[in-house]
Amino acid sequence: MKRVLLVLAAISLVGTFALAADPPPRSGGTVTVAITADPPGWDPTASTSQEIARVMYHNVYEGLVRLDRQGKIVPALAKSWTVSPDGKTLTFQLRDGVTFHDGTPFTADDVVKTFQRAKDKNSGHTHPEYYASIDTIEAGPGNTVVFHLSEPNSSLLFNLARPDSIIYPPSEAATQRSHPIGTGPFEFASYVPGSEVVLVRNPQYYIPGEPYLDKVVFKIMPDPNTRFAALQAGDLDMIASSLPPEQYLQIEKGAVPGVKGTEGTATTEITLALNNARPPLNNKLVREAITMAIDKQAIVKGAMFGLGTVISTHMTPAEPYYINPDPYPYDPAKAKQLLAEAGYPNGFKIKFELPQPYPIERRTGEVIAQQLKQVGIDAQVSVVEWTTWLKRIFLGGDYDMTIIGHSEPRDIGIYGNPNYYFHYDNPVVQNLLRQAEAATSPAVQTADYQEVGRIIAEDAVNVWIFSPPYLVAARNDIYGFWTNQPTPAIDMTRVYRAP
Amino acid sequence: MLGFIARRFLTAVVSVLLASVVVFSSLLAVPGDPAEAILGLNASPQALTALRHQLGLDRPAAARYLSWLGGIAHGDFGESLNYQRPVGRLIGGRLAVSIPLTLASALLACLIALPLGVLAALRRETLVDPLITAASQLGAAVPSFWLGLMLILFFAVRLHWLPAGGFAGWSVDPVRSLEQLALPVLALGLGQAAIITRMTRAAMIEVLDQDYVRTARAKGLAPRRVVGVHALRNAMVTIVTIFGLSLTNVFIGSIIIEQVFALPGMGRLVLTAIGARDFPLLQGEILVYATTIVGLSFLVDVAYGLLDPRIRYT
Numbered sequence: 001m002k003r004v005l006l007v008l009a010a011i012s013l014v015g016t017f018a019l020a021a022d023p024p025p026r027s028g029g030t031v032t033v034a035i036t037a038d039p040p041g042w043d044p045t046a047s048t049s050q051e052i053a054r055v056m057y058h059n060v061y062e063g064l065v066r067l068d069r070q071g072k073i074v075p076a077l078a079k080s081w082t083v084s085p086d087g088k089t090l091t092f093q094l095r096d097g098v099t100f101h102d103g104t105p106f107t108a109d110d111v112v113k114t115f116q117r118a119k120d121k122n123s124g125h126t127h128p129e130y131y132a133s134i135d136t137i138e139a140g141p142g143n144t145v146v147f148h149l150s151e152p153n154s155s156l157l158f159n160l161a162r163p164d165s166i167i168y169p170p171s172e173a174a175t176q177r178s179h180p181i182g183t184g185p186f187e188f189a190s191y192v193p194g195s196e197v198v199l200v201r202n203p204q205y206y207i208p209g210e211p212y213l214d215k216v217v218f219k220i221m222p223d224p225n226t227r228f229a230a231l232q233a234g235d236l237d238m239i240a241s242s243l244p245p246e247q248y249l250q251i252e253k254g255a256v257p258g259v260k261g262t263e264g265t266a267t268t269e270i271t272l273a274l275n276n277a278r279p280p281l282n283n284k285l286v287r288e289a290i291t292m293a294i295d296k297q298a299i300v301k302g303a304m305f306g307l308g309t310v311i312s313t314h315m316t317p318a319e320p321y322y323i324n325p326d327p328y329p330y331d332p333a334k335a336k337q338l339l340a341e342a343g344y345p346n347g348f349k350i351k352f353e354l355p356q357p358y359p360i361e362r363r364t365g366e367v368i369a370q371q372l373k374q375v376g377i378d379a380q381v382s383v384v385e386w387t388t389w390l391k392r393i394f395l396g397g398d399y400d401m402t403i404i405g406h407s408e409p410r411d412i413g414i415y416g417n418p419n420y421y422f423h424y425d426n427p428v429v430q431n432l433l434r435q436a437e438a439a440t441s442p443a444v445q446t447a448d449y450q451e452v453g454r455i456i457a458e459d460a461v462n463v464w465i466f467s468p469p470y471l472v473a474a475r476n477d478i479y480g481f482w483t484n485q486p487t488p489a490i491d492m493t494r495v496y497r498a499p
Numbered sequence: 500m501l502g503f504i505a506r507r508f509l510t511a512v513v514s515v516l517l518a519s520v521v522v523f524s525s526l527l528a529v530p531g532d533p534a535e536a537i538l539g540l541n542a543s544p545q546a547l548t549a550l551r552h553q554l555g556l557d558r559p560a561a562a563r564y565l566s567w568l569g570g571i572a573h574g575d576f577g578e579s580l581n582y583q584r585p586v587g588r589l590i591g592g593r594l595a596v597s598i599p600l601t602l603a604s605a606l607l608a609c610l611i612a613l614p615l616g617v618l619a620a621l622r623r624e625t626l627v628d629p630l631i632t633a634a635s636q637l638g639a640a641v642p643s644f645w646l647g648l649m650l651i652l653f654f655a656v657r658l659h660w661l662p663a664g665g666f667a668g669w670s671v672d673p674v675r676s677l678e679q680l681a682l683p684v685l686a687l688g689l690g691q692a693a694i695i696t697r698m699t700r701a702a703m704i705e706v707l708d709q710d711y712v713r714t715a716r717a718k719g720l721a722p723r724r725v726v727g728v729h730a731l732r733n734a735m736v737t738i739v740t741i742f743g744l745s746l747t748n749v750f751i752g753s754i755i756i757e758q759v760f761a762l763p764g765m766g767r768l769v770l771t772a773i774g775a776r777d778f779p780l781l782q783g784e785i786l787v788y789a790t791t792i793v794g795l796s797f798l799v800d801v802a803y804g805l806l807d808p809r810i811r812y813t
Contacts, residue, residue: 038771040537040581047537121545124553126538128545178583193582193589194763194771195666219665221761222770225648226664230761233655233663357774387531387776395535 022479023498030215031478031495033238034227038193038220041177044163045118045125050407050488053163054241055197055218057489060101061166061182064092064111064145065157071318071409071486073161077106077183078145087152087440094143098206100169101187108139113170115147130159133437152438154445158410162487185211185493194220199492212480212496224359231473232256238478240490243471244359245307251473258476264483265318266470267409269311270364272463273402277423280350281400285342287460291328292335293375294368300466303363308466313457314412316467318486321412321449325457335375347376351400354381355389358405364465365403397421405468409487412449413437415456424461503804511797518789519782523564526778532556533580533776554580567782576786577779581771586783589768594787596666597753597764600683604749607688608695609742615692616699620707621726631696638693643752647686647759654682664761683760687752691745702737706730736806743799747792 119131133153186199251261418425436448576586655663754766
């Protein structure tokens with residue numbers, strides 16, 4: 001833990017130095033940012049589409065708490081909070097004088113109703129399980145809100161920092177998908193489907209002087225080459241999601257005049273998911289062999305041009321409990337031997353399905369198929385359309401092998417769900433995860449999560465390939481944007497333009 | 500003549516209805532439903548059930564189809580599940596991009612292709628024909644999205660003459676909107692021109708070999724008159740077909756071009772609707788596509804009848 005803190009301190013120091021070199025913030029101006037698709041509405045509690053969070057989270061909608069640039073939980077609509085010694089009561093002190101964009105005041109009652117709705121499984125909220133430990137919520141004295149938990153839950157505070165925990169006027173839940181009303185630094189101004197979303201400065205924002213920009217335009221541009229061309233042509237000011245590594249490297253080399261690039265951390269694990277219930281993958285020796293047949297370093301070099309961190313369990317360096325156990329390092333000879341031991345001396349044929357919308361996953365998948373061939377495994381690659389992938393593979397668990405980036409932060413809990421599409425059922429892991437959830441001490445929680453990380457690596461549940469970096473391209477006169485992505489959001493609050 | 504038009508019209512209406520049934524039933528066979536697409540990864544089963552009920556997806560398919568058809572009869576296309584807006588309004592907004600794009604591209608294609616095709620047919624013995632043929636072969640082989648990217652790189656990134664993509668909207672900034680359509684029209688039109696050039700050349704050559712052209716030449720008519728009146732008018736039947744075809748091709752081809760130029764047109768709306776399993780929106784769009792294509796071939800049929808009286812009775 002100490003080491004983690006030291007690293008964090010070092011990162012924030014570097015951050016301060018970088019900031020010191022930036023010109024002082026000034027107000028005014030517009031920044032145009034690319035996003036890749038029309039999401040299904042703009043309510044982060046009604047869909048898990050990350051485009052919603054990218055545009056809306058912190059810009060328009062806020063929650064009680066939030067993550068800062070280093071991934072630390074910090075105050076937002078709650079000024080402060082206390083946790084009772086038994087870990088079962090959380091008291092939030094709310095900010096005074098906050099209003100929603102429609103002019104109505106933000107009250108403790110709004111918070112109570114928001115989380116009563118969130119934990120209701122029939123409300124249409126996408127993740128009621130995040131709030132399952134909340135027994136009752138009530139408004140307390142002096143503009144406070146008290147959460148009474150049925151059992152201690154160490155993840156709750158983090159869950160409250162997710163985009164799913166944003167607060168809007170509870171009476172207007174039904175219209176949020178088309179008419180978002182939040183408390184954030186920007187107000188939702190207009191949306192032309194397929195074209196753009198416009199946010200304008202919220203003059204009533206409770207932090208004086210913020211935001212700096214008058215207007216932010218999110219342009220919907222599905223094609224990465226078009227986005228890059230638009231940036232070069234000056235039609236676009238920023239690409240802050242899905243910037244391909246090769247484009248970032250061009251910017252790094254100075255090949256795009258007037259544009260700078262940054263490389264930071266994100267919480268995505270590019271995961272070769274294995275169906276642990278289906279032969280031959282239900283044989284641990286086979287899964288070990290597959291792990292040892294894959295040269296992750298070569299993938300990062302070949303498919304990512306060297307950008308990315310090799311990982312060996314479901315954890316990225318951006319998460320507080322990061323470890324890299326690597327029990328089965330690259331060794332194709334050993335992999336062949338393991339296959340023979342498992343009864344497949346001549347290898348086997350297996351279906352390998354790649355998700356159509358994700359170029360990094362598709363590229364990585366092609367390389368993996370080649371590498372598996374070296375040890376005799378014939379991975380038959382096919383590309384699957386996204387909704388089909390969601391339905392059959394992800395929700396239905398009907399597949400052999402697939403590859404996907406798990407981008408949600410701190411989501412190791414998925415390994416405790418035997419119905420999840422990995423079909424991994426290990427009571428030891430399930431117990432540890434429950435223990436970690438109920439832990440009142442962060443040190444105990446971290447130790448539990450790390451133990452889970454080691455066990456799933458040891459069991460070779462999946463092959464965790466690498467964690468791609470968070471890449472941003474922006475015009476040279478733009479400052480203050482986030483260079484790390486602890487949670488999917490393009491927070492424009494402190495972005496400014498200075499010549 | 501009226502009977503001919505009425506018969507063709509009836510066929511067209513039946514075709515559109517059949518298309519809507521085919522589309523509706525094929526959507527039922529596709530895996531994944533709108534609730535899953537909207538809720539995305541990690542959604543709880545309860546949330547899925549709740550949303551399915553809210554969207555009316557738990558009603559039988561036949562009932563949904565009939566109520567949709569009933570709505571259409573009253574001019575109501577229903578509401579998009581993904582955008583939560585009326586389908587009619589969404590499609591209307593997209594057609595404001597797609598119709599100008601399609602018409603301008605098809606027109607550009609014909610303006611380039613007709614003279615070139617005729618020229619190639621007339622200059623068969625010289626270098627002109629193989630040059631035009633080679634150029635049109637190259638043009639037909641180049642994928643339109645690649646051509647689009649090259650145009651962006653040259654005109655937008657390098658010369659800064661035209662925007663790289665997007666669409667301002669006719670009411671917001673008409674001049675900018677026109678500028679933003681220029682490169683997509685070029686990308687679509689050039690590819691289409693290559694195909695039409697080859698077809699025009701072939702049609703002209705066939706007509707030029709006919710006896711009546713030889714007769715016209717033999718009786719000493721000016722070459723311009725031989726080509727312009729005797730040959731071209733007779734080649735018109737083929738050329739009208741080609742124009743109709745090219746409108747259809749461009750309308751369909753714009754799906755990719757809209758993606759490349761980030762244009763909010765019909766094509767991208769279709770892709771979004773498929774991805775989101777937005778059935779009401781998709782049905783409305785397919786209906787518009789089917790009506791357009793059937794409508795165009797109906798118009799071409801009628802034009803045939805006008806150009807060539809023999810066709811009415813066949």
